Amino acid sequence: MQWLNEQVIVGSVIYVSFGTQAGLLENQLNEVILGLEQAGVPFVLVVMRLNTWSPPNGLEEKLKGKSIVTKEWVDQHQILSHRAVGGFMSHCGWNSVIESISAGVPILAWPMFAEQCLNAKLVVEGLGAGLEIKKVPDQLGLGIEVLKQAICAGVRELMLGSEKGRNAKKRAQALGRLACHAV
Template identity: 45%
Template sequence: MTEKPTWIQWLDMKLEMNEPVLYVSFGSQAEASAEQLREVAIGLERSNISFMWVVKPKQLQIIDPRFDEKIKGRGKVVAEWVDQMEILKHEIVSGFLSHCGWNSILESMYAGIAVLAMPLMAEQHLNARMVVEEIGMGLRLWPKDMVARGVVGAEEVAKMVVELMEGEGGRKVRKRVKEVREDAYGAMKEGGSSWSTLALLIDHVCGVVHSAV
């Protein structure tokens, strides 16, 4: 039998402890600034929420070297390739702090995981708006100065992580994403297992929202 990856073993441990986990990843292409990474680290530490943060190896040099010690037992930083879908579908994962890349949105929808949107570049800002305002399956992080491409502060990160994982706003978007997931499963069965089918579903969901306004 092949041994499970260490990151899955850690999630299994959290499942045994019944401690819901926030998955954090900003994708392979989006580049968060050093300042932004530090603010995220501080925010995650202050939130007191269990989390798994997947980073690029070079980003480890930016984060406080004492970070691992500060979050020991509650958080895990992973600097290697992971199977994102396997993580999102894990029973103990109940939130996704994401840059809102298109594939990440599709995967979170298919896994039924609510999103905490922190777009970093280009179309990710439009994707975040769709996730939060049109589909209603996520909450949004806002920069200190409310400028779309500004830095999101640690206080905002901590506050919204807690809201997503434990607050009323989080409960609402988790309920909504479960509804969307059921529609997604139906669409995948009818149209075949493809992301293009799921993308069409997103168009449908947004269309329903607009028609109800």
């Protein structure tokens, strides 16, 4: 939280978490951090299920002070409610969707399993409060993956002012105000 408090620009940080159930393989996590670094947007990346993973090629040192990578549990609601956070790359678990929309933060959707695909569709197409990240078949044809280029493009589109990104932010903020009013 101290690092977030030090961020001067409102809405400049993207929060990245895939929940406690979804797990990424190390090579996919490398694509995530390389795509985030390439996007040039400050980020908070929560890595809960791969305690042995380390960012590639000394990237952690390069990002020091510019972004945060943690393997610890974080208070997601508190992070999403922080003034510095302007986007959330999420697996679209229902709790994450509710917390993000309630905080008025748009989602860069990366659904992985169970109801997450439907939740992502609701966020992106139904509510207009997010964008979906581009996925491709993996090289072995056994599943899907997200390449660092798609992560970079998705983060930039959401965070750096594209028309789609601006619309998703406006819609998420409007829904956040409605949620606060309803409570």
